[in-house]
Amino acid sequence: xxxxxxxxxxxxxxxxxxxxxxxxxxxxxxxxxxxxxxxxxxxxxxxxxxxxxxxxxxxxxxxxxxxxxxxxxxxxxxxxxxxxxxxxxxxxxxxxxxxxxxxxxxxxxxxxxxxxxxxxxxxxxxxxxxxxxxxxxxxxxxxxxxxxxxxxxxxxxxxxxxxxxxxxxxxxxxxxxxxxxxxxxxxxxxxxxxxxxxxxxxxxxxxxxxxxxxxxxxxxxxxxxxxxxxxxxxxxxxxxxxxxxxxxxxxxxxxxxxxxxxxxxxxxxxxxxxxxxxxxxxxxxxxxxxxxx
Amino acid sequence: xxxxxxxxxxxxxxxxxxxxxxxxxxxxxxxxxxxxxxxxxxxxxxxxxxxxxxxxxxxxxxxxxxxxxxxxxxxxxxxxxxxxxxxxxxxxxxxxxxxxxxxxxxxxxxxxxxxxxxxxxxxxxxxxxxxxxxxxxxxxxxxxxxxxxxxxxxxxxxxxxxxxxxxxxxxxxxxxxxxxxxxxxxxxxxxxxxxxxxxxx
Numbered sequence: 001x002x003x004x005x006x007x008x009x010x011x012x013x014x015x016x017x018x019x020x021x022x023x024x025x026x027x028x029x030x031x032x033x034x035x036x037x038x039x040x041x042x043x044x045x046x047x048x049x050x051x052x053x054x055x056x057x058x059x060x061x062x063x064x065x066x067x068x069x070x071x072x073x074x075x076x077x078x079x080x081x082x083x084x085x086x087x088x089x090x091x092x093x094x095x096x097x098x099x100x101x102x103x104x105x106x107x108x109x110x111x112x113x114x115x116x117x118x119x120x121x122x123x124x125x126x127x128x129x130x131x132x133x134x135x136x137x138x139x140x141x142x143x144x145x146x147x148x149x150x151x152x153x154x155x156x157x158x159x160x161x162x163x164x165x166x167x168x169x170x171x172x173x174x175x176x177x178x179x180x181x182x183x184x185x186x187x188x189x190x191x192x193x194x195x196x197x198x199x200x201x202x203x204x205x206x207x208x209x210x211x212x213x214x215x216x217x218x219x220x221x222x223x224x225x226x227x228x229x230x231x232x233x234x235x236x237x238x239x240x241x242x243x244x245x246x247x248x249x250x251x252x253x254x255x256x257x258x259x260x261x262x263x264x265x266x267x268x269x270x271x272x273x274x275x276x277x278x279x280x281x282x283x284x285x286x287x288x289x290x291x292x293x
Numbered sequence: 294x295x296x297x298x299x300x301x302x303x304x305x306x307x308x309x310x311x312x313x314x315x316x317x318x319x320x321x322x323x324x325x326x327x328x329x330x331x332x333x334x335x336x337x338x339x340x341x342x343x344x345x346x347x348x349x350x351x352x353x354x355x356x357x358x359x360x361x362x363x364x365x366x367x368x369x370x371x372x373x374x375x376x377x378x379x380x381x382x383x384x385x386x387x388x389x390x391x392x393x394x395x396x397x398x399x400x401x402x403x404x405x406x407x408x409x410x411x412x413x414x415x416x417x418x419x420x421x422x423x424x425x426x427x428x429x430x431x432x433x434x435x436x437x438x439x440x441x442x443x444x445x446x447x448x449x450x451x452x453x454x455x456x457x458x459x460x461x462x463x464x465x466x467x468x469x470x471x472x473x474x475x476x477x478x479x480x481x482x483x484x485x486x487x488x489x490x491x492x493x494x
Binding site for chain 2: 059063064065074075077078079081082083093095216217218263270271272273284287288289291292293
């Protein structure tokens with residue numbers, strides 16, 4: 001009720017109006033004084049609100065339903081019924097206890113059972129060097145220097161990842177490909193770990209490797225194909241959590257990050273908070289979940 | 294990340310996968326179920342699609358080891374069928390035994406249908422689904438296979454009623470809040486008009 005009155009009040013200064021016309025003079029004056037008081041209180045309100053929290057909210061998980069891995073997979077397989085098993089995937093969401101403006105966890109790892117292996121990798125190194133032979137042996141699709149630069153400049157980008165051998169970095173920077181590759185996230189740089197001294201292992205890590213990074217306190221990653229058996233999923237999740245813990249440990253001592261919640265989801269399914277167990281007391285046998293979907 | 298409350302609410306409603314129409318336990322002879330129908334609805338393909346979305350998750354939940362496969366074509370005049378494959382119970386070469394239980398993981402490269410072994414044998418039963426509703430299709434499925442319908446326990450029916458009640462109340466609240474919101478908006482609109490900013494009308 002107070003809002004319309006305070007809005008009508010300034011109209012009274014400009015004289016007659018359709019809405020304010022039939023009103024008497026007395027309430028207008030009262031409303032004017034009321035308005036000034038309201039403004040004062042409003043200002044103090046906004047000052048109080050400005051103090052936000054510096055951490056992400058972490059809800060108590062005591063009341064949350066938690067599932068064992070087999071149970072969650074049982075449900076997810078029911079939700080993904082009839083879908084193409086190669087297009088739907090299991091996803092992992094890890095909720096961290098962390099401050100908002102700290103450093104983020106970010107790394108690349110190789111799962112024991114890779115999710116996607118058909119990415120095309122481009123390696124920038126002299127075409128007749130030892131590194132080029134290594135790269136080809138490890139499964140890179142494009143190897144070279146100037147030919148690749150020319151191709152990219154023409155707009156032909158036929159690869160999903162790009163690695164640069166450390167001795168070719170100068171040439172790459174001179175070629176000025178940052179404009180084209182940068183927006184695609186393909187430009188090699190030491191920060192992202194795509195400028196390497198040993199090409200072979202780097203390429204091997206990338207085929208079947210997956211990247212993860214923290215965004216607003218949550219790390220998301222594809223963790224498995226829908227056709228995986230519970231044992232394979234267990235291996236993958238274990239490997240992922242181990243590398244994640246190692247990564248968190250490597251951050252400087254001042255920042256503290258903890259794993260708060262681990263959620264297993266899928267392309268079409270809901271998210272299941274994992275309890276950390278493999279099988280619950282009432283779960284079906286893992287054998288039943290290992291057949292084709 | 295999806296808020297924890299909405300996630301938990303969704304999980305509480307997981308009950309719908311456990312009980313309800315479609316919660317049937319198929320006999321052991323059934324080795325595989327496949328469906329084929331059109332991607333578009335017109336031409337009577339509504340029933341099969343609803344059957345897939347509503348009933349098949351329940352069937353799959355109760356029979357996790359039976360592979361269920363769906364192929365959708367883009368021809369509205371095409372077939373709309375549900376095939377049931379069976380194996381004689383004496384031999385029992387069910388897909389679970391032939392599936393890769395050895396140490397090698399399934400090929401990680403997402404080839405088309407890597408997880409399904411090609412099956413050239415003819416289906417034992419075929420149910421036409423064209424222009425049938427999902428409940429009719431389910432009835433036929435139960436009839437042809439002789440499946441056992443799972444009855445919900447009293448606790449589950451209670452929970453279901455609770456969820457139903459919660460949904461009804463939330464719907465009522467939603468209407469009330471919407472009315473209030475519309476009232477406030479209408480007043481603001483009127484005030485705007487009174488101030489001479491008629492451009493919005």
